[in-house]
Amino acid sequence: MIHHTVIFGENVEMGDYVKIEKNVTIGDNVVIGEFVVIKEGTEIGSNVIIGDLSIVGKKPVSNNNMSRKPNISSAALSIGDGVIIGCNTVLFTGTAIQKDAFIGDLASIREKVVIGEASIIGRNAIIEMNTMIGRYVTIQTGAYITADMIIEDNVFIGPCCSTSNDKYMGIGNYKHQGPIIRQGAKIGNNATLLPGITIGKQAIVGAGSVVTKSVPDKHTVVGNPAISIYMK
Amino acid sequence: MIHHTVIFGENVEMGDYVKIEKNVTIGDNVVIGEFVVIKEGTEIGSNVIIGDLSIVGKKPVSNNNMSRKPNISSAALSIGDGVIIGCNTVLFTGTAIQKDAFIGDLASIREKVVIGEASIIGRNAIIEMNTMIGRYVTIQTGAYITADMIIEDNVFIGPCCSTSNDKYMGIGNYKHQGPIIRQGAKIGNNATLLPGITIGKQAIVGAGSVVTKSVPDKHTVVGNPAISIYMK
Amino acid sequence: MIHHTVIFGENVEMGDYVKIEKNVTIGDNVVIGEFVVIKEGTEIGSNVIIGDLSIVGKKPVSNNNMSRKPNISSAALSIGDGVIIGCNTVLFTGTAIQKDAFIGDLASIREKVVIGEASIIGRNAIIEMNTMIGRYVTIQTGAYITADMIIEDNVFIGPCCSTSNDKYMGIGNYKHQGPIIRQGAKIGNNATLLPGITIGKQAIVGAGSVVTKSVPDKHTVVGNPAISIYMK
Numbered sequence: 001m002i003h004h005t006v007i008f009g010e011n012v013e014m015g016d017y018v019k020i021e022k023n024v025t026i027g028d029n030v031v032i033g034e035f036v037v038i039k040e041g042t043e044i045g046s047n048v049i050i051g052d053l054s055i056v057g058k059k060p061v062s063n064n065n066m067s068r069k070p071n072i073s074s075a076a077l078s079i080g081d082g083v084i085i086g087c088n089t090v091l092f093t094g095t096a097i098q099k100d101a102f103i104g105d106l107a108s109i110r111e112k113v114v115i116g117e118a119s120i121i122g123r124n125a126i127i128e129m130n131t132m133i134g135r136y137v138t139i140q141t142g143a144y145i146t147a148d149m150i151i152e153d154n155v156f157i158g159p160c161c162s163t164s165n166d167k168y169m170g171i172g173n174y175k176h177q178g179p180i181i182r183q184g185a186k187i188g189n190n191a192t193l194l195p196g197i198t199i200g201k202q203a204i205v206g207a208g209s210v211v212t213k214s215v216p217d218k219h220t221v222v223g224n225p226a227i228s229i230y231m232k
Numbered sequence: 233m234i235h236h237t238v239i240f241g242e243n244v245e246m247g248d249y250v251k252i253e254k255n256v257t258i259g260d261n262v263v264i265g266e267f268v269v270i271k272e273g274t275e276i277g278s279n280v281i282i283g284d285l286s287i288v289g290k291k292p293v294s295n296n297n298m299s300r301k302p303n304i305s306s307a308a309l310s311i312g313d314g315v316i317i318g319c320n321t322v323l324f325t326g327t328a329i330q331k332d333a334f335i336g337d338l339a340s341i342r343e344k345v346v347i348g349e350a351s352i353i354g355r356n357a358i359i360e361m362n363t364m365i366g367r368y369v370t371i372q373t374g375a376y377i378t379a380d381m382i383i384e385d386n387v388f389i390g391p392c393c394s395t396s397n398d399k400y401m402g403i404g405n406y407k408h409q410g411p412i413i414r415q416g417a418k419i420g421n422n423a424t425l426l427p428g429i430t431i432g433k434q435a436i437v438g439a440g441s442v443v444t445k446s447v448p449d450k451h452t453v454v455g456n457p458a459i460s461i462y463m464k
Numbered sequence: 465m466i467h468h469t470v471i472f473g474e475n476v477e478m479g480d481y482v483k484i485e486k487n488v489t490i491g492d493n494v495v496i497g498e499f500v501v502i503k504e505g506t507e508i509g510s511n512v513i514i515g516d517l518s519i520v521g522k523k524p525v526s527n528n529n530m531s532r533k534p535n536i537s538s539a540a541l542s543i544g545d546g547v548i549i550g551c552n553t554v555l556f557t558g559t560a561i562q563k564d565a566f567i568g569d570l571a572s573i574r575e576k577v578v579i580g581e582a583s584i585i586g587r588n589a590i591i592e593m594n595t596m597i598g599r600y601v602t603i604q605t606g607a608y609i610t611a612d613m614i615i616e617d618n619v620f621i622g623p624c625c626s627t628s629n630d631k632y633m634g635i636g637n638y639k640h641q642g643p644i645i646r647q648g649a650k651i652g653n654n655a656t657l658l659p660g661i662t663i664g665k666q667a668i669v670g671a672g673s674v675v676t677k678s679v680p681d682k683h684t685v686v687g688n689p690a691i692s693i694y695m696k
Binding site: 015016017033034035049051052053082084086087088100101102105106118119120123124136138141142156158159160186188189190204207208209210222223224 | 465481483499501517519522525526527528529530552554570572588590592606608610624626627628630633634654656658674676688689
């Protein structure tokens with residue numbers, strides 16, 4: 001079912017079963033798969049592909065046990081020109097996916113996130129709310145990007161990396177700070193990053209490392225806890 | 233398509249495309265999303281939200297190479313009052329999700345599981361069969377909760393934690409025992425827990441730790457293998 | 465909607481909402497769930513079960529920032545007799561899933577992959593392109609199997625294992641090599657395997673280990689970095 005207030009560009013292809021809610025705008029040459037739900041107010045640019053079984057523009061919900069309530073932004077989900085979205089994804093409202101970004105199958109992105117131009121979010125990757133991701137970033141498959149992170153341009157985050165923003169593990173509604181990953185840094189697969197640290201420009205974190213302290217620019221760290229390879 | 237033996241409460245909202253099988257009961261003020269499948273016999277309380285593209289009440293299946301066959305329980309899936317279920321979830325039959333619990337997007341919960349009152353199961357988290365989860369528990373995004381675990385009240389399990397219940401890795405059909413996590417314990421992100429260990433009351437496991445032995449009440453352990461911080 | 469060029473065997477059961485594209489062949493006694501998409505050219509054997517909300521035969525897509533473009537094979541997805549596929553899965557074209565294999569819910573398998581006879585791919589597991597998996601292999605829940613791996617017969621890979629094939633983390637289009645896992649090896653949960661290593665026959669990798677070098681046949685390694693238990 002497609003709401004009558006939807007604005008369509010030219011040459012939009014659509015699956016047999018789709019649900020498009022009110023006040024959605026869709027650009028030219030957009031391809032929308034089967035069993036897709038496009039929620040109220042979503043803005044879709046031109047030359048966008050949305051895979052089958054995806055939900056775009058979901059509003060956050062919460063229960064009473066959550067220490068931190070979702071930020072229900074009035075902003076819509078905005079999907080830039082040339083963005084490719086996989087299948088079985090869940091993308092929230094109040095987020096901006098900039099031009100030519102790529103979102104893999106089964107990925108999920110919360111509200112108030114920015115995904116910069118041409119960046120890649122791998123399959124099964126999860127991005128929590130209020131995180132800023134720069135341009136030409138690669139977040140590999142299965143990586144977990146917590147809330148309140150800053151990931152600068154040209155960063156590479158390997159598969160299954162895990163990050164955290166909550167030093168006291170769920171005690172209350174204090175300030176959370178996810179890691180800050182500076183320009184061009186590279187994080188190996190299945191590395192663990194603790195809250196509040198900074199990974200410096202062009203620094204390298206080895207696969208499987210547990211990073212408990214900030215890493216200076218251009219340093220390489222490995223191990224649990226991770227230390228500089230110059231100190232090993 | 234909705235089977236004619238379905239019992240509806242008052243004020244049920246439903247998506248355009250849903251499939252509800254026979255002998256389902258649905259309470260008052262329930263919201264069911266688009267492209268949802270509700271399998272035979274599922275019992276849904278009042279004030280429940282079920283997100284788009286979710287499957288509730290799936291029956292387990294197996295192949296001949298599985299060392300352990302699924303327990304096909306005659307019990308239905310039971311969803312308590314006030315439960316919120318995300319999008320793209322897969323919830324099995326024979327499981328009880330108690331009142332006010334929250335199940336995130338893309339989560340999956342096997343048969344014979346109990347999720348206690350007001351507990352949170354994060355996005356992409358996976359709960360295997362025959363595991364008991366208490367009240368006010370938080371299982372963060374992407375955590376893997378193996379079969380045969382006991383997780384007591386007020387436990388916090390960080391993002392991407394991994395647990396295991398099979399000491400011999402798939403050799404046969406002997407007794408499996410997942411970790412036991414006692415009341416109020418906290419497990420950091422991407423920690424690894426081995427089979428059969430107990431994490432004591434209010435104990436803390438650091439992020440990225442590999443826990444090979446039981447942890448006494450109120451102790452904090454870190455590292456690979458994890459040891460008490462008093463011994464470092 | 466079902467394309468008129470689809471060839472059906474006898475006794476095919478199908479959900480109320482399915483989309484089957486052209487030139488699909490379906491064997492006898494096949495069960496297809498609700499909200500399933502079967503893409504062009506897919507070949508499905510007999511006695512196959514395809515769970516709800518799954519996509520079978522997806523064609524790869526990419527953006528300009530990917531160092532490595534997907535291989536768009538002309539081959540179709542082939543699903544052998546007796547294969548069981550879960551719900552919310554995404555299976556790509558150009559892949560062969562051999563007889564009696566089992567694919568769990570929310571799993572995702574890229575193009576040019578072989579899954580051998582009776583092997584199990586756990587829930588939420590991800591298999592990247594161009595990886596060969598033997599017979600009677602178990603890939604547990606949430607494991608990440610990178611591209612260009614060889615996994616021989618009777619291997620066991622524990623939950624949440626992470627592998628990598630890219631030594632330089634996204635720098636360019638050089639040769640990638642994922643780990644090679646020889647016959648009967650067992651990898652513990654949440655272990656991290658680096659690019660290009662070989663895990664020998666019947667070798668054992670402990671849970672949470674970070675394996676930076678090849679492991680000889682029948683050796684057991686643990687720790688970060690993983691070393692032989694005989695050397696501890």
